Amino acid sequence: xxxxxxxxxxxxxxxxxxxxxxxxxxxxxxxxxxxxxxxxxxxxxxxxxxxxxxxxxxxxxxxxxxxxxxxxxxxxxxxxxxxxxxxxxxxxxxxxxxxxxxxxxxxxxxxxxxxxxxxxxxxxxxxxxxxxxxxxxxxxxxxxxxxxxxxxxxxxxxxxxxxxxxxxxxxxxxxxxxxxxxxxxxxxxxxxxxxxxxxxxxxxxxxxxxxxxxxxxxxxxxxxxxxxxxxxxxxxxxxxxxxxxxxxxxxxxxxxxxxxxxxxxxxxxxxxxxxxxxxxxxxxxxxxxxxxxxxxxxxxxxxxxxxxxxxxxxxxxxxxxxxxxxxxxxxxxxxxxxxxxxxxxxxxxxxxxxxxxxxxxxxxxxxxxxxxxxxxxxxxxxxxxxxxxxxxxxxxxxxxxxxxxxxxxxxxxxxxxxxxxxxxxxxxxxxxxxxxx
Numbered sequence: 066x067x068x069x070x071x072x073x074x075x076x077x078x079x080x081x082x083x084x085x086x087x088x089x090x091x092x093x094x095x096x097x098x099x100x101x102x103x104x105x106x107x108x109x110x111x112x113x114x115x116x117x118x119x120x121x122x123x124x125x126x127x128x129x130x131x132x133x134x135x136x137x138x139x140x141x142x143x144x145x146x147x148x149x150x151x152x153x154x155x156x157x158x159x160x161x162x163x164x165x166x167x168x169x170x171x172x173x174x175x176x177x178x179x180x181x182x183x184x185x186x187x188x189x190x191x192x193x194x195x196x197x198x199x200x201x202x203x204x205x206x207x208x209x210x211x212x213x214x215x216x217x218x219x220x221x222x223x224x225x226x227x228x229x230x231x232x233x234x235x236x237x238x239x240x241x242x243x244x245x246x247x248x249x250x251x252x253x254x255x256x257x258x259x260x261x262x263x264x265x266x267x268x269x270x271x272x273x274x275x276x277x278x279x280x281x282x283x284x285x286x287x288x289x290x291x292x293x294x295x296x297x298x299x300x301x302x303x304x305x306x307x308x309x310x311x312x313x314x315x316x317x318x319x320x321x322x323x324x325x326x327x328x329x330x331x332x333x334x335x336x337x338x339x340x341x342x343x344x345x346x347x348x349x350x351x352x353x354x355x356x357x358x359x360x361x362x363x364x365x366x367x368x369x370x371x372x373x374x375x376x377x378x379x380x381x382x383x384x385x386x387x388x389x390x391x392x393x394x395x396x397x398x399x400x401x402x403x404x405x406x407x408x409x410x411x412x413x414x415x416x417x418x419x420x421x422x423x424x425x426x427x428x429x430x431x432x433x434x435x436x437x438x439x440x441x442x443x444x445x446x447x448x449x450x451x452x453x454x455x456x457x458x459x460x461x462x463x464x465x466x467x468x469x470x471x472x473x474x475x476x477x478x479x480x481x482x483x484x485x486x487x488x489x490x491x492x493x494x495x496x497x498x499x500x501x502x
Contacts, residue, residue: 071101078112086125093129097228103235110232110241118246123288124295130254133228137175137204138260142212144173145351148256149265149343152285155273155423156310160188160218161324162340165375168215169366172347175211175259177221189220194318194397194442198385214378226254234436245281249288257296263350264293264300265343270498271308273419279304279498286501301346304498305339309417309452312336315426316445318397319466325393328376330368335451337367338496398443400466404473406448408456412486415452421483422446425476429467444468446480453493
């Protein structure tokens with residue numbers, strides 16, 4: 066699609082005019098072809114941030130981003146296909162549990178994931194803590210693995226929705242990331258470029274999420290669901306709690322250890338519950354089961370070891386050491402310093418600044434401040450209590466895994482500073498705030 070003068074598009078949006086679909090698509094595709102300079106695209110993003118985008122403009126933006134590169138129809142996969150995506154949070158290891166669990170239930174998960182940035186962890190970083198595991202799969206190998214095993218988790222190729230990659234980097238540099246239409250378009254363009262039968266989206270809300278309030282999360286959920294609906298794709302969006310770390314592990318190798326324990330059926334808690342929520346939804350929508358039967362099947366797959374076996378096969382297929390499913394601590398890298406986090410007093414955990422814990426873990430080396438920064442797979446924080454739990458003074462709440470003792474001490478101090486205590490009982494925070502489609 067040709068574009069007469071991209072400055073006219075920027076000026077129109079700057080002045081508050083609703084852009085025609087061909088104006089949005091022409092501008093975005095021209096930028097993807099390097100025919101529009103970064104400074105003009107930055108001006109366009111700021112105009113969109115300030116003036117907003119209506120539903121039609123957001124759809125046109127999404128269509129242009131999908132059209133900027135190749136798509137993955139996944140026509141060679143015979144199982145019902147589901148894609149589950151999270152907007153990110155602290156100790157959000159649902160994908161590592163959900164993908165093999167869904168595979169054990171007869172579904173197919175072709176998951177293209179990202180890396181961590183800031184206080185949020187990245188699924189690829191967690192998987193790459195397993196020695197030898199590769200996430201740079203070619204599309205044909207990726208699809209074959211999903212057909213044979215039922216799941217694969219890989220990095221998107223550079224030619225999948227390239228316009229989104231360029232625009233996201235520019236949004237990050239121009240303080241325009243928080244615009245909800247831009248977020249929805251970025252998230253959904255990558256989902257819509259892959260030919261799945263059902264998209265499950267997990268929009269996080271709370272201190273550890275990008276959306277700090279439930280109201281903002283609901284707005285993003287509705288915008289994302291509308292894009293799928295306008296595209297004619299089946300989609301369900303849940304708004305879930307991120308007012309505290311979802312699981313216990315905030316790191317990379319530590320996340321894998323927790324994943325294996327959950328897949329063995331050894332651990333209970335909010336991370337398992339979240340994985341079950343999405344496993345149930347996938348079965349209800351794709352296998353025509355009622356919710357009670359779907360939950361029973363998913364719990365059996367976890368408790369029987371079927372999901373763990375699917376995880377083992379996925380790891381081996383991607384070049385990783387399959388012994389991680391049997392002896393994770395013997396396979397994964399470990400930090401040389403482990404310092405316990407001890408409760409300062411008796412009390413009920415009333416609140417957690419999850420972002421603070423996420424950033425503390427990242428500063429240990431588990432995360433990155435800029436795209437492309439290396440991560441240390443061994444370090445991180447384990448924090449076990451949840452809001453409402455009662456603890457005793459001196460009780461071990463978790464531990465900090467670090468390279469040096471000084472860094473571990475700082476990690477303990479920052480974790481404790483993120484906690485609010487109450488002498489009185491505190492109610493449990495709901496895991497799911499609502500569903501949208």
